Amino acid sequence: MARTNEHPFRRFLRHNALSLVALALVLVSLAGQLLAGHRVYNAERLELGLLPLTMGAYLTSGHAMSATFENWESEFLQMGMFVMLTVVLRQKGSAESRPMSKSQEDPRIERGPKPWPVRAGGIWKALYAHSLAAAFFAMFFVSFALHADGSWRRDAIERVARHEPTIGLLAYLQSADFWFESFQNWQSEFLAVLSLVVLSIWLRQKDSPQSKPLEAPHSQTGT
Structure with missing residues (x-):
């Protein structure tokens, strides 16, 4: 049974929960990588006698x-x-x-507008x-x-x-x-x-x- 009187934002979250959680995991992991990478690279630069980079400069390094x-x-x-x-x-x-x-494949396609x-x-x-x-x-x-x-x-x-x-x-x-x-x-x-x-x-x-x-x-x- 379809849900009635559901708030549009809640419906958006329910319909897109998988991609939203996956995106959040990507962003959190990417942020962690950049923060750790910034420290690692600056340590390497100091060993080479180079000045450390700011985070802004590191992002395009x-x-x-x-x-x-x-x-x-x-x-x-x-x-x-x-x-x-x-x-x-x-x-x-x-x-x-x-x-x-091919005879084993399920030919059924859900009803709805074709792309x-x-x-x-x-x-x-x-x-x-x-x-x-x-x-x-x-x-x-x-x-x-x-x-x-x-x-x-x-x-x-x-x-x-x-x-x-x-x-x-x-x-x-x-x-x-x-x-x-x-x-x-x-x-x-x-x-x-x-x-x-x-x-x-x-x-x-x-x-x-x-x-x-x-x-x-x-x-x-x-x-």
Whole structure:
């Protein structure tokens, strides 16, 4: 039964609770990272004989940009790859996989207005059909570029402080340091996806859409 006489703000909170809590966790974690990173980086600068930065200056520093977008990059890559892989690949028994055959898929769609690109058809519908993966990969490439720029600027400052010659951005992109930063995050994200795909075969979480029903056999594929 629909709730009547519910205050609009309470209805907004109820309808958007998941995204609002997730956003709050992101902001709190980001604030903690920046506060701690500010202290860590200033300690490193003092060791190099450089003056400490104010928080305002730190927010646009290579250290802050690299640390932030290095992690965002791996998250967006993880989700983009997962979205694409689940289009064509299956894992028998996993709640994160589509059913093994199209005949098993539930064709029901909730009643309601169709998204406007679907109604418009043509090129808009075609673009909309791949918009989720496209958005994740676009955010990945932006984050990758910002991570690279931040790490390169941080490296340049450290080289100057050590009286070493600086290198260009393209040269830095070929360095082991940059790819070590990237791959150590990428592998952890792919491990998280693998864990979710495999563990959901045998384990359950009551009321979670990421889990199969408690009574479902291990061989059931999809939610």
